[in-house]
Amino acid sequence: MPNSAMKKKVLLMGKSGSGKTSMRSIIFANYIARDTRRLGATIDVEHSHVRFLGNLVLNLWDCGGQDTFMENYFTSQRDNIFRNVEVLIYVFDVESRELEKDMHYYQSCLEAILQNSPDAKIFCLVHKMDLVQEDQRDLIFREREEDLRRLSRPLECACFRTSIWDETLYKAWSSIVYQLIPNVQQLETNLRNFAQIIEADEVLLFERATFLVISHYQCKEQRDVHRFEKISNIIKQFKLSCSKLAASFQSMEVRNSNFAAFIDIFTSNTYVMVVMSDPSIPSAATLINIRNARKHFEKLERVDGPKHSLLMR
C-alpha cells in the first residue's frame, strides 16, 4: 500500500546548461528567478513545489559537469534523490562536445533508478535542436536515439527531439503526460461521447498546471496544427498576468458570430476547452453541459481510486 503522504517524483535531469531551467519555466509558467548561468548548478530539490498531474512533484537536478562540491553532495544524496521516482526525464544538449561523458552520467543515473525505482518511466530529450541545420536534424536525432536505446537496456526509454523555439517541446511533454495517465483510453472514449452529445466542434482536455493537452476530440479537420501550443501559451501568459494582481485564472469564454469557445476548470487535475461552431446554442446551455460532465469525469477518476496515485487528491 503506497504511502499517500510520499509524493512521487518527476526527475528532470541533465548536464548543467542543457536547458532544464528554461524548460521548466516554459512548461510550468514560472518566472526564471535568476540567471542560472552565473550561479552555476541548479540545486532544486526541496524548493520545488510544482505539482503536476495530481501529486507528482517536479525536481530538477544538474547531473555531471558541476564542481566537486556538487558532485559529492549529489553522490551522498543519491538514494534519496532516486527513491520514489515516477518519471525520469533526461535532457541532452545536442551541441555537447563531450558525448562520452554525457552517456556516462546518464548510465549512472539509470543504475540508480534500477536500484531505487525500477518501475520508473524513462524519457530522453535531445534538446536545443534548433542549433542543428534543418536537413540534418532527423539524421542526428535518429543516431542519438539508437545510442540511447542501446545504452538504456534493460530499461526502456522513449526519445524525443526538442527545442524551445518550435512546437517540438510542447509535443514531447504532451506525449510524456499522455503516457503518465493510467486510464487515458477510457478518458478519450468518454470525451468523444461528451463532445458528440453536446455537438461540439472540438473538445480538449488540458493538464491543469502546465496546459499540456492530455486528450482531444475533433469532429472535422482543423487548419492550424499549432493551435494546442498557442492556446497553452496564451493561457499561461494570461495566468502570469493574473498572478501579478493576486488573482487566479478560472475560466474564459470567447465568442463571435462564427464560434464560441469555453475554457473552464474540469476535474481536480484538468481543464477543458469546448469549441462550438453553432453560435445559436446559448452559452448557458454549454456551461450547464460542462458542469454535468464534470461530475461524471470526477467519478471516473475516483473509480480507479487509490491504486492510481496520479489521480489522488
Next chain:
Amino acid sequence: MANVDDKHHLISEVDHEVHPGPMNIQFDSSDLRSKRPFYIEPTNIVNVNDVIQRVSDHASALNKRIHYYSRLSTPADTALIAPDHVVPAPEECYVYSPLGSAYKLKSYTEGYGKNTSLVTIFMIWNTMMGTSILSIPWGIKQAGFTTGMCIIMLMGLLTLYCCYRVVKSRDTIHSLNTTTWEYPDVCRYYFGSFGQWSSLLCSLVSLVGAMIVYWVLMSNFLFNTGKFIFNFVHHINDTDTILGANNSNLVICPSPGSGGHSDNDSMIFYANDTAVQQFEKWWNRSKTVPFYLIGLLLPLLNFKSPSFFSKFNILGTVSVLYLIFLVTLKSIQLGFHLEFHWFVPTEFFVPEIRFHFPQLTGVLTLAFFIHNCIITLLKNNKNQENNVRDLCIAYMLVTLTYLYIGVLVFASFPSPPLSKDCIEQNFLDNFPSGDILSFIARIFLLFQMMTVYPLLGYLARVQLLGHVFGDVYPSIFHVLIFNIIIVGAGVIMACFYPNIGGIIRYSGAACGLAFVFIYPSLIYMISLHREERLTWPKLIFHIFIIILGLANLIAQFFV
C-alpha cells in the same frame, strides 16, 4: 451526464434557474451585447474565406511563443531571447491583426544597424573628444614640439591598431553567440573571472579618474565664472597687475616658475577693498568652490536613471567646436612664435626633444581611449563591412583635432614675453578670467561637464555595485556612500592636487594598460595560438606592444 433526451430539459431550465455556474462573465442569452469586454464590431470581422494576406500558422505560433517567453524572464536575462536563426529576417516581419490580415511596415528597422557611416564616425569622434583636449598643449610642451607631434600621430596609430583588435576579438569566438557581448565579456571568456574583475577595475579607474578630473575642472571653471561676474558687476579690471602680454589679447602666466598653482590671483593688490577681500575669502579656487559644487552635484548623482542627462549630449560637440573656434581666433590674433632648439632649453622656449615625453603618452592613452565601448558604437553601423574603414577615419579625425588644437595653442603662445613653460595643464587657465571668449568657453564646458558627471557616476555605480552586490541599486545607503566617496575624492584632489594633466596621465596609463595594450594583444595571440596560426613576427610584435604599455605606466612615476 447530458444525453440526447436531457437536451430539452437543459434549454428550458435556463429560464428559471440562476445557475451557480463558474463566476465568469455571464449574461442573459437574450442580450448578446451587454458587458462584453472585447466586443468586435460585426463590420470588422473578416470572413474566413476571404482571400487576404494571411500569417502562416507557423509564424503566428512562433509569435505567440516569443510573447509568452518574454513574460517569463527579465529583459537582462538572455536565456529566453529568440536567437537570430529562429527569428525571421526584418523584411519578413509583418504586423498582423488578431483577425488574420497582415501588414508589412515599410520602414521597419527597429533602430538596429541603421546608422550611416557618417553618423557612426561622428559618434565615435564625439565619444572620444573629452576633457583631455585641454591638456594636449601642455603635453606637447612637456614632450617638446617635434617630439610631441610625432608622439601624437604614433599613439593615434598604436591605439587605432589595438582598437581594431578589440573590434575583431568577438570574431575569434566561434562556439558561443556573441552578438550581445561587449569587450569585458570577451575578456571574461578568455581570462575567466580574473579577466572580468580586472576589466571591471580598469573600467572603474578610467571612470573615477574622469570624474575626479571633471570635479577639478568644474571647480576651476566655476571659480573663474564667478570671478568674471563679480569683476564685471563691480567694474574691476585686474588683468593689468598680473604678468601678461602687452596687448589687448592677454595671455597670462598664472604660476611664474614651474610648479605651484596660485589659488587666489590678485589678492595682494586689493587689500584695501573689503568687498573684494570678502569675495576672495569666500570664493577661492581650491578652498571653497569645490565644496559649493557638492550641493549642486551630489543630489544629481543619486538618481536611479540619468537618461535625462543624456539629452544634453550635444553640448559636448558644441564645446569642442567652440574651443576650435576660440583657438583659431586667438592664434590669428597672437601670431606664431616658434623657435627650434633641439636639446637645450632657453629662457622662453623648450627643447624639441625632452625626457618628459611619457607624460604626453599618458595623457594620450586616455585621449584616444574608446576601447570599452567601441563594439557597441559600431554595432549600429548600417554597413557592417565598413566598420574598419569608419574606425580609421574617426581616429584620423580625432588625431587631427588634437594636433590642431595642440599645435596652434603651443605655437601661438606669445613666447618673447612669456616662456613656453607657462602653458598650463588646462590651457584655458592661460587666459585671464576677464577674457570674454574664454569666459564663454568655460561656461559651455561647465554646463557640459555638469550634465556628463551624473552619467559617469551612473556608469561607475552600475558596474561596481552591479558586480559586487548583484543589484545596481541595492539601497539608497549603498549608493549614497558610493557617491560620497567619489565626490570626496574629487574634492580632495581639487583642494590639494588640482593638476589635471597629472590625474589624466596616471589614470590613462593605468586603465589603458589593460584595455588598450595588454588585453587586445593577448587575446589575439591566444586565439591565433589555438588555431595554430601564431607566427614569430606576430608574437614579437604583440609582445612589444605589451611592453610599451607597461613602460608607459612605469614611466609615469619616474618622469
